Every structure is written in structure tokens, then in C-alpha cells.
Amino acid sequence: MAPSGQVAEKQEPPELGRDPELKSWRCLVFYLCFYGFMAQMRPGESFITPYLLSTDKNFTQEQVTNEITPVLSYSYLAVLVPVFLLTDYLRYKPVLLLQGLSYISVWLLLLLGDSVLHMQFMELFYSLTMAARIAYSSYVFSLVCPARYQRMAGYSRTAVLLGVFTSSVLGQLLVTVGRVPFSTVNYISLGFLTFSLVLALFLKRPKRSLFFNRAAPARHGASPSELDRMNPAPSQPADAKPGRAPLGAWRDWTLVRMLRELGDHLRLPQLRLWSLWWVFNSAAYYLIVYYVHILWNVVNPTTDASSVYNGGADAASTLLGAITSFSAGFVKIRWALWAKLVIAGVTAVQAALVFFMYSTSSIWLCYVAFVLFRGAYQFLVPIATFQIASSLSKELCALVFGVNTFFATVLKTIVILIVADKRCLGLPVRSQPPGLLAGELPSSVCSVCNVQSVSRTWGRSGENTSAPSAWKQRPSCSSSTSCSS
Incomplete structure (x- = not known):
């Protein structure tokens, strides 16, 4: 019994030694989640369009639709790549501070601007x-070990969704129950945003990032990407300038190598499929989100602020999106076989909801259609994220999501330029569904066109062939060929 007691006494110090680390991690998680929650507290955001069209600002519907809102997409396309690179290079915290300052600038311009x-500058900062x-x-x-990534992702996403939901409910209660003017609700939003900026000042700045400030090699050997990073050095020309050799090696590792590897991975049918869905559907989703508040004002052009229920619709859509996003993790089907059918079906439902939303004269049916549309999109987002990330390294995964987001932004900007901008068609919001659905329909048609090739591949492989092997026997270029035609 004595030896076992000695062993027990020897095991206690490590357990006690881990307590401060566990406590520190919990405090860090709580602070990050609290910051993520407070950064979403913008109760006036659901009522920006009614505020601009009210007597307080007195902008016309044409100005908001064709002159102000398009600037958001143009400026987002311009700043997306620089901010993405600066985020990694500056190690996150400075960009979070920039975000906080930009939010404050948005609401100051919204409250004090009169032209x-x-x-348009407000849209730039947004x-x-x-x-x-x-x-x-x-x-x-960047602040936790890989073993805690999944838990951290769940906590942070829950905090953000809870913040959006609480903000929307608070805004609706202030407007409907408290009969608070839109301007006062926006001042309350400004106060919350100022507090979130103060919270960002006390965030811990990480020592490493994904691309520019990588961690040191692992103790048991360097990772493949680090070995590849060292390979270009001996292959440089003899007449290369010594001072520029490290820069050339960095460029080769960060850009050329990762883009080549990404090109190799694009041969995977699943990666192509979900990336195409991400580009087309995300473009259509944000087009709808940008203009839906203008549509609601057209359907329900009331001057009584207490009868505007935009905050309730945003809260309901956020809640349904969280539920569908969570439930997507429990869907167990052979995605290699049925992914295209699911994408085609969900996208067709989204397109029908958009047509219904733009054709109905009932504001309540319009709200319901938007809630269902947003829930359908949020259902496929985690599935697409997992399907893309499952076959890629962490670096390539970030690059793929960045590229997909960039192309979605390009597509969205082109549609807005042609359909909404006053320098082109300048259509009113009621006449925009064909242009807005330009992002939905190609995704659905692309998926449906590929269903036949899936069926033929499944038939050739035999009944005893599993779904993954059927995908391996499928020609690698069939998906891209049919989608591009």
C-alpha cells in the first residue's frame, strides 16, 4: 500500500500544474466569446434602410437602391484581398481594431451624414x-492548440450567432414596444460598438499566424510545407542577388507552391462541386441580404416605425440558420453520391423562395420567405465547409475559402453593376429578381447536369462498389466541363 501511496503523491503535482493552464484557457475562451458577442450588438442595423428613407434622412428609394447600396459591393471587392493578407501579416489584433474603428465610422456617418x-463612404467603411x-x-x-480547435469553433460561432440574435431582438423591442426613434436606436448601437472596441484593445496578440508568421517546426520533424519552403533555395540561379534570395524563397513557398498544389486538388470532383456552390450561392445570398430591406420597405411603405418588424425577421432567420446549421452536422448520407441532388434541390427551393418574396404583396409572407431562404443557405454552409476542408491541409483550406469568397464577390459585383447601378440598368428593387437569381440558377443547373454523370458512374461501378471508389473511376474533367458549358 505504501508504494501506491507514493505514486499517488507523485501524480498530484502535474495535475495541480495543469490547473493554471486550464483556468487561463477558460478565461481566454470566455473573453473571446464575450468580445464576439458584443461586436454583434448593433440593434439599429436591421433598421438602417427605413432610417435612410425616413424623414430624418429623407433619401429617396432610387438613391438607396441605385447609388448607395452598390458601393458596398464595389468597395468590398477592392478591400477583400488586402485585408485578408494584412490580417495574417499583422497577426489579427490590429485588423480587429480596424474593424471596430470602421464600425464606429459607419454609425457616425449614418447619424451625422446628410448627403x-x-x-457612400458609410458603405465603404462597412x-x-x-x-x-x-x-x-x-x-x-491562433491562441489555442489544435486539440481544442473544434470546441473553440463551436464556442465562437455560438457567441456570434447569439450576439446577432440578441441584437435583432433588442432592436425590435426598442422600436415596437418602446417606440424608440430610429436615430436613438442607432446611438445605442454606437455605444455598444464603442464598448466592443475597448474590449478589442485588451485582446492578446498571438505570436503566430497561418502564412506570414508560421510556428517553428515540430519537434519530430518539419512538416511537408516547411520542407517545400526550404527546397527552392538551392535551385536559385547562380547570378541571383544574395540579399533577395530569402524573398524569392518566400514567394515561391507562399504563392507558387500553394497555387500549384491547389490546382492539383481541383481535380477532386467534390472540391470542384462544393467550391462552385460556394461561389454561385454565396453571391446570390449576399445579393438578397443587401437588398431585402429595401424590398421590405417597398412591400410595406409605412411611416409608422413601430410597425416595422425587420429586427424580428432578422432574429428569426438567425435562429433558424443556427438550428439548420447545427442539424447539418447530424445528416448522414453518402455525400459523394447524393451531394449534387441535395445541392440542386436546396438551390431550387431558394430560387422559388426568392421569386415568391419578390412577387408577394404581403410583408409577413415576405418575412417568412426570407427566413426560410436564409435557413436553407445556412444548412449547406457547414456541409460545404466540411466537404472542402476534409481533403485539404489547413493552409490550402484557408486559401480555397479565400479564393471562393473572392470569386463570389466578383460575381456579385458584376450583377450589381449591371442590374442595380444607375450607370447601367438601374432597375428598381421589384425588377431585380432575374439578375439576383443569376447566382442561384447556374449553381442549380450545374448540379443537375452532373447528376446524370454520377448515375452513369454508379452504374458502371456495380452495385457492390462504394461511393468513394465510384468517384475515383469518374473522369476528372467531367464536372468542370459540364459546369463551364
Whole structure:
């Protein structure tokens, strides 16, 4: 009995030694989640469009639709790549501070601005906040070990969704129950955003990032990407300048190598399929989100602020999106076989909801259609994320999501330029569904066109062939060929 007692006494110090680390990690998680929650507390955001069209600002519907809102997409396309690179290079925290300052600038311009130019600058600063959202999602992973990634992702996403939901409910209660003017609700939003900026000042700045500030090699040997990073050095020309050799090696590892590896991975049918869905469907989703508040004002052009239920619709869509996103993790089907059918079906439902939303004269049916549309999109987002990330390294996964987001932004900007901008068609919001659905229908048609090739491949492989092997026998270029035609 004595030896066992000695062993027990020897095992206690490590257990006690881990307590401070566990306590520190819990405090860090709580602070990050609290910051993520407070950064979403913008109760006036659901009522920006009614505020611009009210007597307080007195902008016309044409100005908001065709002159102010398009600037958001143009500026987002311009700042997306620079902010993405600066986020990693500056190690997240400075970009989070930039996001906080941009949010404050948005609401100051919203409250104090009185011209179209002021509102266009407001959209510019709002595009900076959108581009900087990647800083929070990347930041939370840089401070914890890989074993805690999954838990951290769940905590941070829950905090953000809870913040959006609480903000929307608070805004609706202030407007409907408290009969608070839109301007006062926006001042309350400004106060919350100022507090979140103060919270960001006390965030811990990580020592490493994904691309520019990588961690040191592992103790048991360098990872393949680090070995590849060292390979270009001996292959440089003899007449190369010594001072520029490290820069050339860095460029080769960061850009050329990763893009080549990404090109090799694009041969995977599943990666191509879900990336195409991400580009087309995300473009259509954000087009709808940008203009849906203008549509609601057209359907329900009331001057009574207490009868505007935009906050309730945003809260309900956020809640349904969280439920569908969570439930997507429990869907167990052979995605290699049925992914295209699921994408085609969900996308067709989204397209029908958009057509219904733009054709109905009932504001309540319009709200319901938007809630269902957003829930359908959020259902496929985690599935697409897993399907893309499952076959890629962490670096390539970030690059793929960045490229997909960039192309979605390009597509969205082209549609807005042609359909909504006053320098082109300048259509009113009621006449925009064909253009807005330009992002939905190609995704659905692309998926449906590939269903036949899936069936033929499944038939050739025999009844006893599993889904993954059927995908391996499928020609690697069939998906891209049919989608591009």
C-alpha cells in the first residue's frame, strides 16, 4: 500500500500544474466569446434602410437602391484581398481594431451624414468591417492548440450567432414596444460598438499566424510545407542577388507552391462541386441580404416605425440558420453520391423562395420567405465547409475559402453593376429578381447536369462498389466541363 501511496503523491503535482493552464484557457475562451458577442450588438442595423428613407434622412428609394447600396459591393471587392493578407501579416489584433474603428465610422456617418456621398463612404467603411470578419474567425484558432480547435469553433460561432440574435431582438423591442426613434436606436448601437472596441484593445496578440508568421517546426520533424519552403533555395540561379534570395524563397513557398498544389486538388470532383456552390450561392445570398430591406420597405411603405418588424425577421432567420446549421452536422448520407441532388434541390427551393418574396404583396409572407431562404443557405454552409476542408491541409483550406469568397464577390459585383447601378440598368428593387437569381440558377443547373454523370458512374461501378471508389473511376474533367458549358 505504501508504494501506491507514493505514486499517488507523485501524480498530484502535474495535475495541480495543469490547473493554471486550464483556468487561463477558460478565461481566454470566455473573453473571446464575450468580445464576439458584443461586436454583434448593433440593434439599429436591421433598421438602417427605413432610417435612410425616413424623414430624418429623407433619401429617396432610387438613391438607396441605385447609388448607395452598390458601393458596398464595389468597395468590398477592392478591400477583400488586402485585408485578408494584412490580417495574417499583422497577426489579427490590429485588423480587429480596424474593424471596430470602421464600425464606429459607419454609425457616425449614418447619424451625422446628410448627403449621398456621406452614405457612400458609410458603405465603404462597412465593407471594411465585412472584410475584417475573417480576423475574428482566424484569431480564435491562433491562441489555442489544435486539440481544442473544434470546441473553440463551436464556442465562437455560438457567441456570434447569439450576439446577432440578441441584437435583432433588442432592436425590435426598442422600436415596437418602446417606440424608440430610429436615430436613438442607432446611438445605442454606437455605444455598444464603442464598448466592443475597448474590449478589442485588451485582446492578446498571438505570436503566430497561418502564412506570414508560421510556428517553428515540430519537434519530430518539419512538416511537408516547411520542407517545400526550404527546397527552392538551392535551385536559385547562380547570378541571383544574395540579399533577395530569402524573398524569392518566400514567394515561391507562399504563392507558387500553394497555387500549384491547389490546382492539383481541383481535380477532386467534390472540391470542384462544393467550391462552385460556394461561389454561385454565396453571391446570390449576399445579393438578397443587401437588398431585402429595401424590398421590405417597398412591400410595406409605412411611416409608422413601430410597425416595422425587420429586427424580428432578422432574429428569426438567425435562429433558424443556427438550428439548420447545427442539424447539418447530424445528416448522414453518402455525400459523394447524393451531394449534387441535395445541392440542386436546396438551390431550387431558394430560387422559388426568392421569386415568391419578390412577387408577394404581403410583408409577413415576405418575412417568412426570407427566413426560410436564409435557413436553407445556412444548412449547406457547414456541409460545404466540411466537404472542402476534409481533403485539404489547413493552409490550402484557408486559401480555397479565400479564393471562393473572392470569386463570389466578383460575381456579385458584376450583377450589381449591371442590374442595380444607375450607370447601367438601374432597375428598381421589384425588377431585380432575374439578375439576383443569376447566382442561384447556374449553381442549380450545374448540379443537375452532373447528376446524370454520377448515375452513369454508379452504374458502371456495380452495385457492390462504394461511393468513394465510384468517384475515383469518374473522369476528372467531367464536372468542370459540364459546369463551364
